[in-house]
Amino acid sequence: MCGIVGGVSLEPISQYIIDGLKSLEYRGYDSAGIALSMDGRIELSRVKGRVDKLAQVLPQNLIATTGVGHTRWATHGEPSEINAHPQPSMHQQFTVVHNGVIDNYRSLKKRLENRGFQFLSETDTEVISNLLEFEYAQTGNVMQSIKNVMRQLVGSYALAILFDSDEEHLYFAKNRSPLVIGKGRDGMYLASDYIPMLAKAKEFVTITDHQYGYITHNDVVIYHDEQNTPLQISFHQTELVSEDIQLIGYPHYMLKEIEESTDVIRRLIDNYFDGNQYIFDALIIEKIKAARNIVFLACGTSYHACLIGRRYFRDQGKNCEVHIASEWAFYPYIADQDSIFIIVSQSGETADLIHCMEIINERGATVITITNTKGSTLDRAADHTLLLFAGIEIAVASTKAYIAQVALFALIAGAIAGTTNTVSDLVQIIKVQKEIIKKRDSLIPHAQFISKNSDVYFLGRGYDYDVARECSLKLKEITYIHSEAFPGGELKHGPIALIEKGTPVIGFVSDPMTADPIRSNFQEVCARGADVLIISSKSLARTGDQIVLPDVQLYLTPLIKVMIGQYLAYFAALELGYNIDKPRNLAKSVTVE
Ligand code: F6R
Numbered sequence: 001m002c003g004i005v006g007g008v009s010l011e012p013i014s015q016y017i018i019d020g021l022k023s024l025e026y027r028g029y030d031s032a033g034i035a036l037s038m039d040g041r042i043e044l045s046r047v048k049g050r051v052d053k054l055a056q057v058l059p060q061n062l063i064a065t066t067g068v069g070h071t072r073w074a075t076h077g078e079p080s081e082i083n084a085h086p087q088p089s090m091h092q093q094f095t096v097v098h099n100g101v102i103d104n105y106r107s108l109k110k111r112l113e114n115r116g117f118q119f120l121s122e123t124d125t126e127v128i129s130n131l132l133e134f135e136y137a138q139t140g141n142v143m144q145s146i147k148n149v150m151r152q153l154v155g156s157y158a159l160a161i162l163f164d165s166d167e168e169h170l171y172f173a174k175n176r177s178p179l180v181i182g183k184g185r186d187g188m189y190l191a192s193d194y195i196p197m198l199a200k201a202k203e204f205v206t207i208t209d210h211q212y213g214y215i216t217h218n219d220v221v222i223y224h225d226e227q228n229t230p231l232q233i234s235f236h237q238t239e240l241v242s243e244d245i246q247l248i249g250y251p252h253y254m255l256k257e258i259e260e261s262t263d264v265i266r267r268l269i270d271n272y273f274d275g276n277q278y279i280f281d282a283l284i285i286e287k288i289k290a291a292r293n294i295v296f297l298a299c300g301t302s303y304h305a306c307l308i309g310r311r312y313f314r315d316q317g318k319n320c321e322v323h324i325a326s327e328w329a330f331y332p333y334i335a336d337q338d339s340i341f342i343i344v345s346q347s348g349e350t351a352d353l354i355h356c357m358e359i360i361n362e363r364g365a366t367v368i369t370i371t372n373t374k375g376s377t378l379d380r381a382a383d384h385t386l387l388l389f390a391g392i393e394i395a396v397a398s399t400k401a402y403i404a405q406v407a408l409f410a411l412i413a414g415a416i417a418g419t420t421n422t423v424s425d426l427v428q429i430i431k432v433q434k435e436i437i438k439k440r441d442s443l444i445p446h447a448q449f450i451s452k453n454s455d456v457y458f459l460g461r462g463y464d465y466d467v468a469r470e471c472s473l474k475l476k477e478i479t480y481i482h483s484e485a486f487p488g489g490e491l492k493h494g495p496i497a498l499i500e501k502g503t504p505v506i507g508f509v510s511d512p513m514t515a516d517p518i519r520s521n522f523q524e525v526c527a528r529g530a531d532v533l534i535i536s537s538k539s540l541a542r543t544g545d546q547i548v549l550p551d552v553q554l555y556l557t558p559l560i561k562v563m564i565g566q567y568l569a570y571f572a573a574l575e576l577g578y579n580i581d582k583p584r585n586l587a588k589s590v591t592v593e
Pocket of ligand 1: 300302344347349
């Protein structure tokens with residue numbers, strides 16, 4: 001969602017900040033801004049719209065070496081220049097960028113208004129700037145003011161703060177929104193993500209909740225808000241390299257990421273299997289084996305992957321549930337102390353899941369996080385973590401992360417069952433995926449047909465229904481075509497009323513057990529005029545099926561079928577001319593509830 005990029009450097013910093021904000025564009029935003037500390041003043045530029053526009057309005061040849069930029073995804077107040085960050089305080093003493101949401105901003109704002117503060121924006125961030133100014137008037141000390149403000153804020157925040165015309169320091173504070181410091185050769189940098197800093201920094205410090213401090217061009221000082229002495233700092237490195245975020249000849253990240261799926265499965269095998277046996281942390285496998293109840297919590301695409309995981313774990317005799325995090329967080333239920341929670345998140349920063357994690361940790365149950373992002377909030381807050389090794393995912397629509405999640409569930413289930421067949425089954429999947437990639441252009445005519453419609457329905461049963469839900473999500477996210485997935489058996493209980501002449505229906509056939517009933521469902525919609533596109537597995541194929549895929553083990557068919565759905569969505573969006581990697585209204589990492 002929102003992005004922060006800033007630093008204190010020995011070199012002019014404005015171009016670095018603009019480039020950094022661009023590298024965060026994939027996260028989704030609708031306005032952008034930058035504040036530079038120079039010549040005893042703050043140079044503030046903000047725009048509604050893209051970072052390119054910000055770069056155009058920014059005065060040329062700025063020599064400022066300290067500054068901070070922001071991309072905002074509107075929460076409080078519409079996207080506009082005045083609501084864009086940085087947000088200055090009333091007398092411009094503090095200039096603040098903020099990721100997160102302040103839950104109690106209304107009451108804080110009222111108190112400040114009663115004290116004579118005036119507000120220009122509708123943002124919760126301006127409350128923070130003015131609160132800092134108020135506290136500074138009492139204490140005369142910036143660090144003490146930040147600490148006092150943190151005590152009053154309820155909610156999530158990663159803050160970067162410029163004070164007056166002080167060019168030496170860039171202050172920060174954090175609670176429940178990510179913030180990383182990077183040490184470069186020519187300065188110290190901070191950002192909401194490693195990516196913008198990869199060009200400058202090799203060593204990093206992850207700021208954790210309740211910490212605040214400042215950077216100078218060659219130092220970082222961090223305090224915990226309940227301690228009076230600075231914390232010991234140890235830098236770490238990241239496996240990310242700037243090449244990971246290049247398109248390397250692909251027109252879009254989404255296409256690149258779909259086609260990285262084969263590497264993703266290979267990396268998972270290499271990380272969790274040594275050629276003879278699984279090399280998972282034995283404690284994790286023991287805990288899962290011993291658990292009576294396994295509860296998956298996730299959102300969006302990760303939730304859809306968990307639907308497949310649930311089938312694997314049930315096959316191992318586990319009582320297994322899957323919940324949408326934003327639902328569970330407000331109606332939590334923990335059956336007993338033997339329940340294990342598996343929180344699944346590509347980004348590791350999804351606010352709904354952080355909320356769930358807090359509840360589970362408070363109640364003392366075991367949590368395993370499955371994430372693609374080492375060092376993320378959900379990684380650090382869990383008892384155990386299993387990494388997805390999918391490589392950075394830039395396109396807003398998640399593709400390879402789903403593949404990684406399903407493949408990892410399969411490997412875990414294989415380890416629980418004590419069978420290494422899973423590994424050879426996955427190797428077979430890689431081969432089939434490569435074939436699909438080679439023939440991807442044959443899907444274009446089907447995608448072009450889909451793109452001409454305003455409603456598209458998916459039908460499947462069992463695994464096929466689960467994967468149909470993900471394919472339908474992909475289609476609606478990037479083509480804005482209304483789409484839903486139904487279990488074939490439910491048609492007659494309502495959804496068939498939607499079918500009329502020309503309604504496109506995409507149907508999956510992978511399971512011998514349900515092949516006949518799902519074929520009957522296709523007949524039912526055909527009889528009402530639907531145009532049915534059938535995607536079947538070779539051994540179940542019938543004349544007329546438009547897309548026939550090689551046979552693979554039934555439990556792994558989602559890894560193949562989902563690629564077809566991803567490609568169909570991709571090519572349909574291409575046909576419609578939409579911004580595939582940055583679909584409207586969506587953000588890559590949903591860091592507010
Ligand atoms: C869909 C998509 C979202 C995410 C969801 C959860 O393409 O990307 O539905 O899957 O926001 O995100 P993570 O997995 O980062 O928790």
